[in-house]
Amino acid sequence: MRIAIGGISHETSTFVKTPTTRNDFESGFGLFRGQQIIERFTGANICVGGFIEGAKKHGFEVVPLLWTFAYPSGLIVREVYESLKNEFLQRLKDEESANGAVDGVLLDLHGAMVVEGIDDGDGDIIASVREVVGPDRPIIVTQDLHGNHSQFRVDQADAIIGFDTYPHIDMAERGREAADLIVATLSGDVNPVMALRQLPLFWNVPCQVTALPPMDELIRRVHDLELREGILSVTVATGFPWADVPDMGASVIVVADDDSTLARAAADELGDWIWENRHRWSCPPTSVREAIEKGVAGGEYPIVLADHADNTGGGSPGDSTEILRTFLDLQLTDAVVLYVVDPEVIEQAHAAGVGKRIAASVGGKSDPIQGPPVDMNAQVMSLSDGDFTYDGPMYAGLTGNMGRSAWLQQDDVSVVVVTAHEQPLGPAFARTLGIECEKMKYIAVKSAAHFRASFEKFAGVIINVDAEAIQTHDFAKLKYRKRQREFYPVEIKS
Numbered sequence: 001m002r003i004a005i006g007g008i009s010h011e012t013s014t015f016v017k018t019p020t021t022r023n024d025f026e027s028g029f030g031l032f033r034g035q036q037i038i039e040r041f042t043g044a045n046i047c048v049g050g051f052i053e054g055a056k057k058h059g060f061e062v063v064p065l066l067w068t069f070a071y072p073s074g075l076i077v078r079e080v081y082e083s084l085k086n087e088f089l090q091r092l093k094d095e096e097s098a099n100g101a102v103d104g105v106l107l108d109l110h111g112a113m114v115v116e117g118i119d120d121g122d123g124d125i126i127a128s129v130r131e132v133v134g135p136d137r138p139i140i141v142t143q144d145l146h147g148n149h150s151q152f153r154v155d156q157a158d159a160i161i162g163f164d165t166y167p168h169i170d171m172a173e174r175g176r177e178a179a180d181l182i183v184a185t186l187s188g189d190v191n192p193v194m195a196l197r198q199l200p201l202f203w204n205v206p207c208q209v210t211a212l213p214p215m216d217e218l219i220r221r222v223h224d225l226e227l228r229e230g231i232l233s234v235t236v237a238t239g240f241p242w243a244d245v246p247d248m249g250a251s252v253i254v255v256a257d258d259d260s261t262l263a264r265a266a267a268d269e270l271g272d273w274i275w276e277n278r279h280r281w282s283c284p285p286t287s288v289r290e291a292i293e294k295g296v297a298g299g300e301y302p303i304v305l306a307d308h309a310d311n312t313g314g315g316s317p318g319d320s321t322e323i324l325r326t327f328l329d330l331q332l333t334d335a336v337v338l339y340v341v342d343p344e345v346i347e348q349a350h351a352a353g354v355g356k357r358i359a360a361s362v363g364g365k366s367d368p369i370q371g372p373p374v375d376m377n378a379q380v381m382s383l384s385d386g387d388f389t390y391d392g393p394m395y396a397g398l399t400g401n402m403g404r405s406a407w408l409q410q411d412d413v414s415v416v417v418v419t420a421h422e423q424p425l426g427p428a429f430a431r432t433l434g435i436e437c438e439k440m441k442y443i444a445v446k447s448a449a450h451f452r453a454s455f456e457k458f459a460g461v462i463i464n465v466d467a468e469a470i471q472t473h474d475f476a477k478l479k480y481r482k483r484q485r486e487f488y489p490v491e492i493k494s
């Protein structure tokens with residue numbers, strides 16, 4: 001049995017003006033071809049790592065094609081996408097003409113990829129692979145919890161399997177599940193069929209954390225449904241509201257064994273339950289000052305503020321300034337902001353050198369929505385070229401690069417200024433600069449939830465904050481052009 005593996009992955013925020021370029025794919029996690037994929041991702045906690053483990057378990061041959069992932073950002077430039085896709089498909093065709101047909105394909109995709117002129121990027125790549133392999137060979141796809149699923153992609157794939165965790169820590173597990181399913185399909189043990197139920201609702205990030213109420217109850221229901229006779233896999237996607245596409249929104253996908261009526265009924269059953277409970281996935285915004293007051297009143301430190309409206313992990317520019325300004329205005333001590341994206345200030349800091357003071361206008365340069373720059377007279381505490389190793393649980397063992405970076409400090413407020421658009425998934429990078437997050441009292445992270453997997457271990461309290469920024473969670477403020485339906489709670493009020 002020979003299974004081709006690979007993927008082109010991106011979470012695209014169409015409200016962000018910066019386009020996603022080839023360089024964004026090549027930096028970030030990088031672009032890997034053929035055997036490089038095996039060398040890089042064997043044992044790694046990502047879906048393709050799970051595909052490789054599945055190959056070992058089942059004894060199938062993996063045919064690694066191309067795998068790439070750009071950090072979330074704006075629309076993908078059309079030619080960049082086309083050239084990546086063409087290379088992917090060409091590698092598949094070359095492999096087949098050299099060594100014979102593959103038996104199936106496992107794709108590691110995100111689910112909210114948008115390309116200039118292609119609203120459903122994931123559907124497009126699945127359909128392109130389908131054109132090469134024809135209708136009979138299985139294509140099984142793994143997707144993030146934040147996919148905007150379309151009927152088109154469901155029609156093109158044999159099965160779609162989404163993450164069950166947020167913060168996402170089950171990527172390798174889902175990859176293994178996909179490998180198990182493709183082997184069972186090719187062995188003739190099962191015949192996967194799918195049903196999609198779309199749900200027109202905005203799902204607030206603090207209500208998506210799968211280990212906590214209310215989301216834990218939903219995940220229990222997902223797992224219960226998966227135990228039912230004839231059900232192979234159940235996926236809930238909370239959607240990605242910052243991609244303005246016709247299929248934006250939450251959804252349920254059920255994969256059943258050779259029974260589309262059963263798949264339909266199960267998707268509707270769970271979809272109806274989610275819809276009936278729609279008020280539970282919505283929560284009121286918290287201002288920066290409210291969050292600090294609440295944290296101080298609780299007295300448990302460090303107080304970790306999640307600046308989710310400027311989550312670089314979701315494609316936001318990462319240079320909004322409200323929290324940094326508030327920390328300085330309140331003269332907080334042992335306070336740190338992770339991170340502010342500002343290459344200009346980094347140039348200044350590197351030119352000045354460690355120990356020197358610089359007068360810098362920090363952040364607020366990408367878009368007026370991000371707030372004005374913060375004028376600082378700051379000391380350069382340390383500098384970095386940006387290399388570090390994730391210490392998990394997310395991406396444990398993988399290396400990352402924040403680009404040229406600097407730790408600046410004014411009074412007792414610190415800010416880590418970086419070049420790369422990547423969220424602080426843990427304190428690992430700050431530690432390379434000399435900052436011990438565990439000893440801080442106030443930590444702001446430009447992340448929505450992924451930081452939890454690492455920061456929860458030592459945080460006194462975690463509060464999601466609605467500071468002014470492009471990826472606002474006040475969904476009524478987002479100016480959609482392509483969203484087709486009325487959504488709860490913006491147009492549908494109750």
Ligand SMILES: [Zn+2]
Pocket residue numbers: 144145146168
């Ligand atoms: Zn996600």
